[in-house]
Amino acid sequence: MRKFVYAAMFLILAMGLVYPLAAEQPDPEELAYESYETAYFQGDDVRWRASMEIVDDQDRTRSRVLTILRKNVGEESQKYYAYFHEPSQLERMVFLVWTAAGMEDDDRWLYMPATDMQQRISGRQKRNSFAGTDFTYEDMTGRHPDQDEFEYLGTDEVDERPVYVIKGEPRDPDLVEFSYYEMYIDQETKLPLKGEFYDPQEELHRTLRLPEFEEIDGYYTPTLQVAENHSTGSKTTAEMSNIEYNLGIGEDIFAERYLRRPPTQWIDP
Amino acid sequence: MKLIKPFVFAVVWLLAAAVSVNPAVAQLRIRGYAEPAYSVRYGDAGPIDDRNTLNETRIMLENQWYGGQGEVLDLRFLAKPAAAGAEVEDEFEVRQASVLYPATRDLDVIAGRQAIDWGPAQYEFVNDHFPKDYRSFFLGRDLEYMRAPADALRLRWFSDYGNLDLIAMPEFEPNRNPEGEVIPVHFDGELLDQEEVLEKTGDKPPRRLPSSSPEDGEVHARWSENYGRWEVALYGYRGFMGNPAGFNADGTGTFVYHPEMASGGASLRGPFMGGIAWLETSFDDIRHDEAGESEGLPSDVYNLLVGYEFDHTPTVTYMFQVHWLHNYDSKGLREDIDEENHPYEKRNRYRLQLATERSYMSDRLTLRARGFAGLQVQDWHLRLEADYEWSDNIRVYAGSLHYDADNEASRFGALQDHDAFYSRLRYSF
Numbered sequence: 001m002r003k004f005v006y007a008a009m010f011l012i013l014a015m016g017l018v019y020p021l022a023a024e025q026p027d028p029e030e031l032a033y034e035s036y037e038t039a040y041f042q043g044d045d046v047r048w049r050a051s052m053e054i055v056d057d058q059d060r061t062r063s064r065v066l067t068i069l070r071k072n073v074g075e076e077s078q079k080y081y082a083y084f085h086e087p088s089q090l091e092r093m094v095f096l097v098w099t100a101a102g103m104e105d106d107d108r109w110l111y112m113p114a115t116d117m118q119q120r121i122s123g124r125q126k127r128n129s130f131a132g133t134d135f136t137y138e139d140m141t142g143r144h145p146d147q148d149e150f151e152y153l154g155t156d157e158v159d160e161r162p163v164y165v166i167k168g169e170p171r172d173p174d175l176v177e178f179s180y181y182e183m184y185i186d187q188e189t190k191l192p193l194k195g196e197f198y199d200p201q202e203e204l205h206r207t208l209r210l211p212e213f214e215e216i217d218g219y220y221t222p223t224l225q226v227a228e229n230h231s232t233g234s235k236t237t238a239e240m241s242n243i244e245y246n247l248g249i250g251e252d253i254f255a256e257r258y259l260r261r262p263p264t265q266w267i268d269p
Numbered sequence: 270m271k272l273i274k275p276f277v278f279a280v281v282w283l284l285a286a287a288v289s290v291n292p293a294v295a296q297l298r299i300r301g302y303a304e305p306a307y308s309v310r311y312g313d314a315g316p317i318d319d320r321n322t323l324n325e326t327r328i329m330l331e332n333q334w335y336g337g338q339g340e341v342l343d344l345r346f347l348a349k350p351a352a353a354g355a356e357v358e359d360e361f362e363v364r365q366a367s368v369l370y371p372a373t374r375d376l377d378v379i380a381g382r383q384a385i386d387w388g389p390a391q392y393e394f395v396n397d398h399f400p401k402d403y404r405s406f407f408l409g410r411d412l413e414y415m416r417a418p419a420d421a422l423r424l425r426w427f428s429d430y431g432n433l434d435l436i437a438m439p440e441f442e443p444n445r446n447p448e449g450e451v452i453p454v455h456f457d458g459e460l461l462d463q464e465e466v467l468e469k470t471g472d473k474p475p476r477r478l479p480s481s482s483p484e485d486g487e488v489h490a491r492w493s494e495n496y497g498r499w500e501v502a503l504y505g506y507r508g509f510m511g512n513p514a515g516f517n518a519d520g521t522g523t524f525v526y527h528p529e530m531a532s533g534g535a536s537l538r539g540p541f542m543g544g545i546a547w548l549e550t551s552f553d554d555i556r557h558d559e560a561g562e563s564e565g566l567p568s569d570v571y572n573l574l575v576g577y578e579f580d581h582t583p584t585v586t587y588m589f590q591v592h593w594l595h596n597y598d599s600k601g602l603r604e605d606i607d608e609e610n611h612p613y614e615k616r617n618r619y620r621l622q623l624a625t626e627r628s629y630m631s632d633r634l635t636l637r638a639r640g641f642a643g644l645q646v647q648d649w650h651l652r653l654e655a656d657y658e659w660s661d662n663i664r665v666y667a668g669s670l671h672y673d674a675d676n677e678a679s680r681f682g683a684l685q686d687h688d689a690f691y692s693r694l695r696y697s698f
Contacts, residue, residue: 115412
């Protein structure tokens, strides 16, 4: 009987010691979902202006200025409309993207003012360059967490802010150019402050950073993002401005009708 | 007559400029590009001695003014000043002078000069009967010039039952084909330059157009709807063949003309196995020859086209499409021309198009290859191009055009001595 009491006391003590430790270690998948929702799904809709500067390894610069409209449709679907203001050779170019969780490929349309042609384009490759920048399409619309398996790596600091570090490995490696990535998620806001992507040789080949963010309309919102391609030495800095949430943007404008003529109630061409 | 369009355009331009003085619409600003281009033929000269096929600077000026109710005034003006000492004249073209007016919540009206295209195929036009500028295509100009503008009234109706486009063109606008200026043409069984063609026709126009009255205009229609992730479209057309495929003779000599035509078709385009697939079909009914016995009339044609494009990697894209053309009532024509020696007029023709695009340096440099080929006889065309984004304003293009054919009457036969290198530099402002 005494042995049983000692054993029970030991078990209770052990549980008391171990359980809090287990509770402190967050679920990496939950973190990934929370971070994805925070970075890409806040509000019913949002409009912002992105001013991008691309600097290549020889310090030559190019620019992209665009207005982006995003609308959440249902639980896990979104529609994006991107209108280019600059440079002059891309002015009036429009990307229309419909994306949904669980879909291997997005639905994408492109209007090229240079050829004055609108066309539905392949949406399978989400990892190709977005309009010649170091951002990918997936950086713009988000990589859904169900595409990866996650592992919790610990805590760290990014720009003096405490972060959780998780590792994501793609479930289908054939669809991506990286073998795994490490994401640094702000402990307070759940924004992904840094993402490091490693190639199959385990060399760091791409970094995404989010050095600045603000609370706008009650949502933590990135205002500065940086994408660096370590393989090419190219870097793109994107400054976000004029950010407004919940404007009541209608779903009807995310359609081919508005590729050639921008919806002027939402975009000042 | 030639001066009327530039004059009308100048008036519209001045009106638009006057509008821009209004601070309420101060966003109006002129933009566009200047594009010097040069190309040189390196193959045998053929009937035309001049090796320099393209030596020009094109200047595009454009503006779009957006009104408060969704209306858009769209102006695009192309100028090609003649080079110093050149014998050719300055050229001006109104590429676009249109007003879009959203008449109701579901209806857009677009009136004026505009370049229109439709159909999912790439540079094989099955249901797209809008005018094309093949001259620009074969000279190595940018592919944007392949769509020739026309005066049109366009109604676009958007509904829960699909989108309907109706386009009326009061005057027939033919395709712009080489006429022997710098690219020889196949005429009356021979490969000739422009002067030789005129000699054969007794200085009469070698090509006769339908009248400019509205009865000889064109009507285009397209209905489209998305079913799931696939777009389904139906098409209709009533007008004339874009190419002068009919031939006849009168007291003054041989001439070619644009036979009347009606066409109906359908297309399907959507995601398939990680890429985009398309299927398009049409029946072109060449009018007034139901028995198919008129020697100078081409036959009715059934078209079926299948295409597929996919991204092999994030920076490499492949595309292929096969176009089957089946000639129906061509009894008279076929008896007259001897099919064995004119394989171009076979009852069934197959055209293949292959293309690949590779981008480097975050899309700064793009390499393209596009090949067109007839599958039954040697008749092919290859375009190779490198496109480099030098800066925000400057883009440089360099490429080459290659042709080969067994028969001068085939699709690329007249161009077989026209292999050329070209380069263009576009400065956008």
